[in-house]
Each structure stands twice: as structure tokens, then as C-alpha cells.
Amino acid sequence: MKRIFLLYIFLFVSCTLFAQNNDTWASFWDKDSTHTGYKDKNGVIKIEPKFMGMTIANKFDDIIVVTEEEDQSWKSYYLTKTGKIVGRDSLYIFDNGPDCENEGFIRFRDPKTDKMGLFNGDGKIVIPAEYSNINKAINGMIIVLKGAEKINDTHDGGCNHFSWSGGNDYLIDTNNKILIKNFVYNDELNFYSLQKSKEPSLDPIRENFLGVDGQYYSFINYDKEFKLWLKNGLLSDLSKENLLKKSYTEIFYWKEPIGWISEPKTKFINKNYKLLKEKLLELNNPTCDYFVTTDGLNQFIYEADKYNQYFNNCNESKDWKYPMKNIIITHRDKKDFTQDHFDFLRTEKGYQLISVSIRKGKLK
Incomplete structure (x- = not known):
């Protein structure tokens, strides 16, 4: 009985120390x-x-x-x-x-x-x-x-x-x-998407590499993934319901002279749906002047606890896991040059609209 008691104490102390070390x-x-x-x-x-x-x-x-x-x-x-x-x-x-x-x-x-x-x-x-x-x-x-x-x-x-x-x-x-x-x-590769196979993957959003073990290692390319999602998941259906579904819980937007502010997605999209749809529809026009860049969340804007998972222990954006894809639409005329920005964060639920900045037009 004494040995069992001592064993219990040992296991309890060991588990306690282990738990503390993982805290x-x-x-x-x-x-x-x-x-x-x-x-x-x-x-x-x-x-x-x-x-x-x-x-x-x-x-x-x-x-x-x-x-x-x-x-x-x-x-x-x-x-x-x-x-x-x-x-x-x-x-x-x-x-x-x-x-x-x-x-x-x-x-x-x-x-x-x-x-x-x-x-x-x-x-x-x-x-x-x-x-x-x-x-x-x-x-x-x-x-x-x-x-x-x-x-x-x-x-x-x-x-x-x-x-x-x-x-x-x-x-x-x-x-x-x-x-x-x-x-x-290639900093666009999603290392969490690794698949190994005897033959190269035929998935168009994956990139293949031949390993020293003779097998093919394939990874999702974030840029290819996003552009395919943009075409088939968003631009193919710009209804209010789909835009709400493909948006984060709150949307940040730039408002003069205040700067960056946020609103719940439902409120923001209900007020600005017509303008948002008009701007996003431009991307379907072959002559639209736009490009896509990759970034991470700005820790000085996204400060709430709900964003903690997107930053590491030093408050740096974990863009290797949660990249933010930025669509920048350029407008040029004889007198003016403006750019509209739509930022989509890759989350566990897929890409979601999280930030908007529109210069040619006015958000409410």
C-alpha cells in the first residue's frame, strides 16, 4: 500500500511539473x-x-x-x-x-x-x-x-x-x-498542406517537388488558391448573402479624418453593399487594372484578443499560415490617380473579407 501511495505522489508531481512547463x-x-x-x-x-x-x-x-x-x-x-x-x-x-x-x-x-x-x-x-x-x-x-x-x-x-x-x-x-x-x-507555399505521393499531384493550385525518397511532395500555393477562390467562390456570386458569408465577423475600413475603424460585417455590408458590389464587379472586366499582393495582419490595427491566433508570441503576423491577400484596383484619368483596396484574410474557414479602403467612391 505504501508503494502504491508513493507511486501516486510521484505521478501527481510529475504531471503537475509537466503541466506547469506547458503553461x-x-x-x-x-x-x-x-x-x-x-x-x-x-x-x-x-x-x-x-x-x-x-x-x-x-x-x-x-x-x-x-x-x-x-x-x-x-x-x-x-x-x-x-x-x-x-x-x-x-x-x-x-x-x-x-x-x-x-x-x-x-x-x-x-x-x-x-x-x-x-x-x-x-x-x-x-x-x-x-x-x-x-x-x-x-x-x-x-x-x-x-x-x-x-x-x-x-x-x-x-x-x-x-x-x-x-x-x-x-x-x-x-x-x-x-x-x-x-x-x-517560394513564400506562397502552404507547408501545412503537404501531401506525399508516387506521382505528381494534378491539382492546379498545388506545386510538386521530387523528394530524395523518390516521392513527390506537393504544397498548395496560396496565390493560386486565392485567385481560383476569387473567381469561383466570390466573383461568380456577388449576392449580399454570399458576400456576408465570405466576410470576417467585422470589417475594417478607412474613414477620413478618423482613420481605421471597424463595424460588424452585417451592418457594414448592408450600408455599403451597392458600392462594394460595383467595385468587385470591376474585377470581371478584362480591362480592369488590378493586382494581388500578399501581406499579414497589421498588429497596430487588429489589436483585439480575437486576432491573437493570427500573431506569434512576439506579436508578429503569422503570414506563413494566415496570409492576407490584398486586391488593389487602380483608377487613372487625366486629373487623378486612385486605388481601392480589398483585403482577404485566410482563416480556418477560408478566405474572408476583412478590410476595405475605397478612394473612388464613398463608404458610409
Whole structure:
């Protein structure tokens, strides 16, 4: 009986520790709003406020970048939830910001070789620093570039903008196993849509790649998917009912002199349906001057909790999973040049109208 009781205690403590480790911690400021710490979901302080600088993660799942003051200087490193410190002075920086964990992995750069690798959530190196460039881990896969030369480097200017010359692209998994050689980088690929088959997929919105295992890896191309959806799912039926069905719960729109405001979709579309239909019908005209771009949600506009799933722990748009496709219609005449914008967010329910800006015409 005593052994059973001890076993119960052991299992209870183990499960409790495991649950705590999987609890997402949230950042908070000290009284002066100068240092950041982290609390668990119950508000219990796990790390007292002491971080600053490169500490941009507002949520802490497994591993983050932090900066703290030490001997009148700043020290930056990667920190795990268990308190393990790794990658001192090995931060991967781009656009003046450090990397953010994705799927339990985070990128680092070896300052001696200028090559990149990958830490897992335990702070262990799972991808050694042998690559010129590494993309985020997405659905357990990573696009990497090896043997390239960095050119037009503005690193000393602080912007980290450069391009690459030469080298080879690969698609690997998080165990550093090559899946596809000569992989052509394309940020329109949906890595969550992976299908493997003996023959190439015939789906017109998919792109095929021959893997080293002899099988074909196919991925949905967001751009092809959206344009097909636009033609068959929206423009083929511009009834009010279908437009409401293909819209987000609220629509953001630009209104002078206020700026961006939002309204429930039903109210907005009921007031502006005639104008919206007129503008969207232009896309069916062969002479319509329009183009489609890809972006992500703007964190300064879409601030409500309902949009949290579309941003990562550093409040960056997860455009690799939830891209926003922007239709820009251009109007030119002798005196004026205007553009109308229709933004569609890819959600779990498909593409949905989420934002409108009309310059030639007036929204109510």
C-alpha cells in the first residue's frame, strides 16, 4: 500500500511539473515600465522583471531571446523555461529584431562563422550552424540555404538587409534530414498542406517537388488558391448573402479624418453593399487594372484578443499560415490617380473579407 501511495505522489508531481512547463507565460512590466518579467496563467511570477532590449516576446512557451544588464553592459542570450541559458551573443537578428520561437524552435547565428543553426525548446542544437540562411520551422520543415555568399550587406548600418549569391537550397526536417534537394524558395507555399505521393499531384493550385525518397511532395500555393477562390467562390456570386458569408465577423475600413475603424460585417455590408458590389464587379472586366499582393495582419490595427491566433508570441503576423491577400484596383484619368483596396484574410474557414479602403467612391 505504501508503494502504491508513493507511486501516486510521484505521478501527481510529475504531471503537475509537466503541466506547469506547458503553461504559456505572459510578459509584464515592472513599476517603471523599464524591465520585463514573466507570469504563469495564474498570475504567479515565474521570472522577476529584469529583462530589456531584445526581449520582445510577450508570451513564453519554450524558448525566447532576452537581454539583461550585467556589469554596466547588455548581455543577450536564449532562455528556456527551465532557466537554461544558451547561445550567448549568438542571436539571429533581422530588421533590428531577434528571432521568435516557432513550433518550439528558434534560430541562432554563430558569430565566428556567420552561419545559422536551430535550437529546440530545451536549448539543444538540433540543426548545427552550417547553413548560410535558415527559414522558420513550419510544420516540422525548414527551407535552408547552404554555401552561399552574402552580398549588399548593410549589417553595420543596423538594418540587416542583404542578398545571397550562389549556394544550394534544400528542404529539411527538424532532425536536419534532407527532404528535397534544389528546393526553389517560394513564400506562397502552404507547408501545412503537404501531401506525399508516387506521382505528381494534378491539382492546379498545388506545386510538386521530387523528394530524395523518390516521392513527390506537393504544397498548395496560396496565390493560386486565392485567385481560383476569387473567381469561383466570390466573383461568380456577388449576392449580399454570399458576400456576408465570405466576410470576417467585422470589417475594417478607412474613414477620413478618423482613420481605421471597424463595424460588424452585417451592418457594414448592408450600408455599403451597392458600392462594394460595383467595385468587385470591376474585377470581371478584362480591362480592369488590378493586382494581388500578399501581406499579414497589421498588429497596430487588429489589436483585439480575437486576432491573437493570427500573431506569434512576439506579436508578429503569422503570414506563413494566415496570409492576407490584398486586391488593389487602380483608377487613372487625366486629373487623378486612385486605388481601392480589398483585403482577404485566410482563416480556418477560408478566405474572408476583412478590410476595405475605397478612394473612388464613398463608404458610409
